[in-house]
Amino acid sequence: xxxxxxxxxxxxxxxxxxxxxxxxxxxxxxxxxxxxxxxxxxxxxxxxxxxxxxxxxxxxxxxxxxxxxxxxxxxxxxxxxxxxxxxxxxxxxxxxxxxxxxxxxxxxxxxxxxxxxxxxxxxxxxxxxxxxxxxxxxxxxxxxxxxxxxxxxxxxxxxxxxxxxxxxxxxxxxxxxxxxxxxxxxxxxxxxxxxxxxxxxxxxxxxxxxxxxxxxxxxxxxxxxxxxxxxxxxxxxxxxxxxxxxxxxxxxxxxxxxxxxx
Numbered sequence: 001x002x003x004x005x006x007x008x009x010x011x012x013x014x015x016x017x018x019x020x021x022x023x024x025x026x027x028x029x030x031x032x033x034x035x036x037x038x039x040x041x042x043x044x045x046x047x048x049x050x051x052x053x054x055x056x057x058x059x060x061x062x063x064x065x066x067x068x069x070x071x072x073x074x075x076x077x078x079x080x081x082x083x084x085x086x087x088x089x090x091x092x093x094x095x096x097x098x099x100x101x102x103x104x105x106x107x108x109x110x111x112x113x114x115x116x117x118x119x120x121x122x123x124x125x126x127x128x129x130x131x132x133x134x135x136x137x138x139x140x141x142x143x144x145x146x147x148x149x150x151x152x153x154x155x156x157x158x159x160x161x162x163x164x165x166x167x168x169x170x171x172x173x174x175x176x177x178x179x180x181x182x183x184x185x186x187x188x189x190x191x192x193x194x195x196x197x198x199x200x201x202x203x204x205x206x207x208x209x210x211x212x213x214x215x216x217x218x219x220x221x222x223x224x225x226x227x228x229x230x231x232x233x234x235x236x237x238x239x240x241x242x243x244x245x246x247x248x249x250x251x252x253x254x255x256x257x258x259x260x261x262x
Contacts, residue, residue, distance in 0.1 A: 005037040005040070005041065006033060006037065007021065007022060007023050007031075007033050007034045007037050008020060008021050008022050008034070008037050008038070008041065009022050009059070010041050010045075012045075012048075012050065012051055014199070014202070015050060015051060015052040015053070015202050016051070016052065016053045016054075016055060016195065016198045016199070016202065017045050017048075017051045017053070017054045017055065018054075018055045018057070018191075019038075019041055019042075019045075019054060019055065019056050019057075020056075020057055020058065020059050021034065021056075021057070021058040021059065021064070021065055022058075022059045024058075024059050024060050024062070024063075026066070026069070027058075027062055027063035027065070027066035027108075027109060028058040028059070028063050028064070028065040028066060028114070029065070029066055029067060029068065029069045029070075030065055030067065030068050030069060030088070030113045030114065030117070031068075031069035031071075031072055032069075032072065032087075035087055035088060035091045038091050038095070039090075039091050039094060042054075042091075042094050042095050042098050043094070045098070045100065046094075046098040046099055046100060049261070051100065052100065052101075052198075052201065052202045052206060052209075053100060053101050053102075053103065053198040053201050053202055054098075054100055054101070054102045054103070055102075055103050055105055055191070055194050055195070055198060056095075056102055056103065056104050056105065056117075056121060057104070057105035057106075057107060057190075057191070057194075058107060058108065058114075060107075060108075061107055061108055061127075061129070061187060062107075062108045062109065063107070063108040063109040063110075063114070064104065064105070064106040064107055064108060064109065064110040064114050064117075064118060064130070065109075065110060065111075065113065065114030065117055065118075066109045066111050066112070066114055067111045067112030067113045067114050067115075067135075068088075068112055068113040068144075068145075070139070072084070073139070073141070081144075084144065085144030085145065088113065088116070088144060088145035088146075089144070089145055089146055092116060092117060092120035092145050092146050093120070093146070095117075095120045095121065096120045096121075096122075096217075097217065099210050099213070099214075100209075100210070101122045101123070101198075101201055101209065101213065102120075102121040102122045103121060103122065103123050103124075103125060103194050103197060103198060104117070104118040104121035104123070104124045104125065105125050105190050105191060105194045106118055106124060106125065106126040106127065106130045106132070106172075106181065106190075107127050107129070107130065107187065107190055108127070108129060108130060108131065109130075109131050110126075110130060110131070110132045111131070111132065111133050111134075111135060111169065112133075112134060112135060112136055112143065112147075113143075113144075113145050115132050115133060115134055115143075115147065116134075116143055116145040116146050116147040116150070117145070118132070118181075119146065119147065119150040119151065119154060119180075120145075120146060120150065122213065123182045123197075124180070124181040124182050124183075125181065125182065125183045125184075125185065125190060125193060125194050125197070126172040126175060126176070126181040126183070126184050126185075126190075127172065127184070127185065127186065127187035127190045128172050128173075128184055128185070128186055128187060129172070129187050130171070130172040130175070130181070130184075131169050131170070131171060131172075132169065132170055132172075132175050132180060132181070133163060133167065133168055133169035133170060134147050134151065134163055134164050134167065135167035135168075135169065136164075136167070137164065137165060137166075137167045138167045142164070143164070147164070148160075148164065151163065151164065151180075153220060154179055154180055155178045155179050155180055156178075156179075159178050172184045204259075205243045205244075205247055205257070205259050206243070206259060206261045207238060207241055207243050207261060207262070208238060208243065208247075211234045211237070211238055214234060215227075215230060215231050215234050218230045219231070241262060242260050242262050243257075243259050243260060243261065243262065246258060246259065246260070247259075
């Protein structure tokens with residue numbers, strides 16, 4: 001299966017979709033067309049039962065996404081600026097809540113909107129050459145696609161403010177140290193590692209994978225008592241599934257389970 005767009009590429013193989021930003025001449029800058037196509041492809045993949053994991057990367061070795069399209073940003077006023085921020089937030093929230101693990105494969109620059117895009121993913125793998133940052137203050141702006149909210153949740157408020165207020169660009173090793181990325185691998189091994197991780201997730205029960213993400217997401221947005229209630233409800237829901245029956249039976253019979261997704 002292959003889906004083609006103007007600003008990105010999408011391929012599906014062995015239940016893993018690879019979405020590749022494909023504007024190398026501008027380091028995959030995020031313009032209105034990119035947002036439209038990201039929305040379209042993630043809606044399609046979210047509804048495709050044949051897709052279990054999504055990899056997101058940028059074509060080539062220079063950039064994951066170097067940021068928002070500054071030509072578009074320069075033309076905004078109060079109303080159009082807020083609308084642009086809400087549009088980006090909406091698309092990134094779609095990615096975050098699509099119900100399937102999305103692994104950002106950060107090759108090269110992930111700055112501004114590109115860093116925000118990576119933070120909206122379920123997890124982040126970075127090449128040793130990756131550079132990340134939120135340099136919006138250098139343009140007289142703040143991150144508008146969720147960066148001021150997701151960055152503190154990932155690295156803590158003091159470190160987030162350091163990065164936001166200085167506009168500092170950091171390397172992959174520092175990003176790993178502070179928790180902005182989850183793994184760092186050699187550039188030539190980035191997609192190989194991502195595909196191996198995706199293969200592991202694909203081998204797990206699909207309803208349980210989706211439920212883990214649902215529970216963790218609610219836990220980040222609710223107080224502890226309310227989140228524990230959600231966890232108990234999700235646990236009970238899974239106890240009534242065919243996959244739970246198969247998983248426990250396969251364990252007791254010492255064989256590999258066969259998941260049906262219901």
